[in-house]
Amino acid sequence: MLSPLIDGLIAAFQVLPGVGPKSAQRMALDILQRNREGGSKLAEALAASVEKVSWCRDCRTLTEAGQCRLCADADRDDSVLCVVESPADILAIEQAGGFRGRYFVLNGRLSPIDGVGPEDLALDRLAARVRALGVREVILATNPTVEGEATAHYIAGLLENDVADISRIAHGVPIGGELEYVDGGTIMHALQGRRRLG
Amino acid sequence: MLSPLIDGLIAAFQVLPGVGPKSAQRMALDILQRNREGGSKLAEALAASVEKVSWCRDCRTLTEAGQCRLCADADRDDSVLCVVESPADILAIEQAGGFRGRYFVLNGRLSPIDGVGPEDLALDRLAARVRALGVREVILATNPTVEGEATAHYIAGLLENDVADISRIAHGVPIGGELEYVDGGTIMHALQGRRRLG
Numbered sequence: 001m002l003s004p005l006i007d008g009l010i011a012a013f014q015v016l017p018g019v020g021p022k023s024a025q026r027m028a029l030d031i032l033q034r035n036r037e038g039g040s041k042l043a044e045a046l047a048a049s050v051e052k053v054s055w056c057r058d059c060r061t062l063t064e065a066g067q068c069r070l071c072a073d074a075d076r077d078d079s080v081l082c083v084v085e086s087p088a089d090i091l092a093i094e095q096a097g098g099f100r101g102r103y104f105v106l107n108g109r110l111s112p113i114d115g116v117g118p119e120d121l122a123l124d125r126l127a128a129r130v131r132a133l134g135v136r137e138v139i140l141a142t143n144p145t146v147e148g149e150a151t152a153h154y155i156a157g158l159l160e161n162d163v164a165d166i167s168r169i170a171h172g173v174p175i176g177g178e179l180e181y182v183d184g185g186t187i188m189h190a191l192q193g194r195r196r197l198g
Numbered sequence: 199m200l201s202p203l204i205d206g207l208i209a210a211f212q213v214l215p216g217v218g219p220k221s222a223q224r225m226a227l228d229i230l231q232r233n234r235e236g237g238s239k240l241a242e243a244l245a246a247s248v249e250k251v252s253w254c255r256d257c258r259t260l261t262e263a264g265q266c267r268l269c270a271d272a273d274r275d276d277s278v279l280c281v282v283e284s285p286a287d288i289l290a291i292e293q294a295g296g297f298r299g300r301y302f303v304l305n306g307r308l309s310p311i312d313g314v315g316p317e318d319l320a321l322d323r324l325a326a327r328v329r330a331l332g333v334r335e336v337i338l339a340t341n342p343t344v345e346g347e348a349t350a351h352y353i354a355g356l357l358e359n360d361v362a363d364i365s366r367i368a369h370g371v372p373i374g375g376e377l378e379y380v381d382g383g384t385i386m387h388a389l390q391g392r393r394r395l396g
Contacts, residue, residue: 008246023216029260044245091200
């Protein structure tokens with residue numbers, strides 16, 4: 001509708017998650033009308049990141065440094081390792097605070113339908129990492145979906161001879177949530193996972 | 199939180215309209231995990247557009263071609279000129295269909311508070327364009343905001359000796375809208391702008 005370059009830019013913005021034709025058009029026109037400098041910086045940051053960012057050799061999170069900041073931190077507790085599906089999960093846990101152990105990122109979950117098997121999650125490297133660190137407890141923090149649960153159980157079976165404790169994060173009513181508005185599956189988990197008081 | 203490059207990319211995404219820290223993080227990680235090719239294409243499209251896209255010499259919409267597609271179209275009606283605030287407004291009118299005249303884009307609106315005066319809207323070029331095309335009717339399609347109304351009235355005064363008809367687009371209840379849910383200002387405009395039936 002506008003010109004080949006602008007139409008191309010609007011199409012290119014639609015690779016971003018949650019961005020449809022209308023938001024893409026708004027982004028393209030906003031950059032071109034009001035913020036070309038910001039647009040240039042975004043183009044440079046994108047090109048540099050796509051070229052240079054790779055995976056941490058220890059935990060497989062995204063980093064351009066070979067080894068990520070958390071794996072390089074000598075103050076973290078080697079005896080606890082938390083297994084997550086994606087780098088965003090590490091951010092969520094770190095922002096919550098309180099966990100001082102190590103991480104391992106699967107970059108996916110077991111999903112036979114999508115053709116994702118154990119070899120795609122680098123589970124051999126997870127086992128090697130567990131042995132190298134001398135991990136005492138593995139916390140499985142995959143998502144509470146069918147695939148996430150299956151992945152957690154598969155890993156639990158895989159590591160049972162290498163590590164003393166294998167745990168799964170708790171699922172239940174979120175803090176600040178109201179029981180009335182919580183779905184049935186969550187309430188079932190909350191009841192099953194009940195803890196004795198006192 | 200992650201690495202300097204990724205943190206920089208997350209910050210860079212926040213120049214986009216409607217993108218806060220959470221969506222920016224999601225965009226950056228999604229591109230790096232799943233769609234580096236799409237990310238590269240977006241970086242290239244952005245860099246090329248920011249460098250090459252300029253304003254149409256006739257209507258001042260965004261284009262890299264010197265003259266935009268609509269101004270270059272010999273089949274459009276030179277006798278009617280529609281004045282809009284931004285290139286996105288042209289898209290909206292063209293997508294609605296039915297208008298076959300010419301356009302002029304102000305790329306802004308009169309706004310003394312923001313320091314936007316008549317000279318910033320290239321109103322001299324609007325007057326020159328009206329004379330060059332031999333325009334018979336100017337349709338003022340600025341937004342129904344205080345600034346948009348003021349801009350429309352200013353332009354009407356400016357062009358009254360150059361053009362036979364000067365009109366303002368109608369404001370009223372949107373098609374498909376229900377009176378019950380329409381705001382008071384719109385209903386007032388709809389009553390004032392009522393048209394005799396038959």
